[in-house]
Amino acid sequence: MNNKEKLRKAGLRPTKQRMIIADILLDGVNRHFTAENLQNEINASGNSMSIATIYNCLKNFRNCGLIKQVESSKDTAIFDTNINQHHHFLDEETGELIDIENDEVNLRKLPKIPQGYLNNGVEVLIKIKKQI
Amino acid sequence: MNNKEKLRKAGLRPTKQRMIIADILLDGVNRHFTAENLQNEINASGNSMSIATIYNCLKNFRNCGLIKQVESSKDTAIFDTNINQHHHFLDEETGELIDIENDEVNLRKLPKIPQGYLNNGVEVLIKIKKQI
């Protein structure tokens, strides 16, 4: 399926701007990035785009499930092109995230989900620190 | 150990402002809160404090290990008085966090820590959604 079809299937009009971003993000390579990172890639590709459009687009892509947003205590939002359920290593010093594929983690015991709620995904975060 | 001793042991001068905050946060009750939540509690206790001081203090407390900061994709920092290793349920709709004690989770299999790094803590996040 090409990017135009992916956007249509997600319910998004394939505008010029969304296609530029889809060409960068939906190439099958998993990456973690910020809005500013993406703007730099857009510029490097010979295009340019308003930062408002980039934020709009990231929010739309996220809401449609084309990308995910990572839980992070940094003050800049971090997005993830790996939309499969997976886990992360986090170097808290640098903020670097490394993917852990879902089958590399196995949970033996999980707590009971609170009354009235459904399990909507389990994420494991392994904080790591550079050896001295 | 009283709060003055806790601050001293953490390497922080027990100033009036730090004592007011310690009296609220270090009472043994586990809670998740923002800087604004804390300012409201300070006001409710009949005191008042500059928001800059509150942020300074939260950063100091966190750096000394008296409190923790939660990984969160919300745009407001969330702190946690539960400094034991533990896990969370997260209702993504409301942002509500619920503690999961460490012994309620058991990991059968963990990935190899990347070369040159040390494991610095494992956190499990269970996203939950209100049943319809």
Next chain:
DNA sequence: CAAGTAGTTTAGAACGATTTTAAAGTAAAA
């Protein structure tokens, strides 16, 4: 296709959380 309309992009303003500034105040050391 032509016209209509609903959705999108944009620059710039606005916003909200957090940090910085620099001056006044306080705790600990000498």
Next chain:
DNA sequence: TTTTACTTTAAAATCGTTCTAAACTACTTG
């Protein structure tokens, strides 16, 4: 007590993100 280093503060600044409203574009309908 005097000195020194650290802390608090109000206000300004910063920075990521969202809003505004006007121009633009994709899709629909005839």
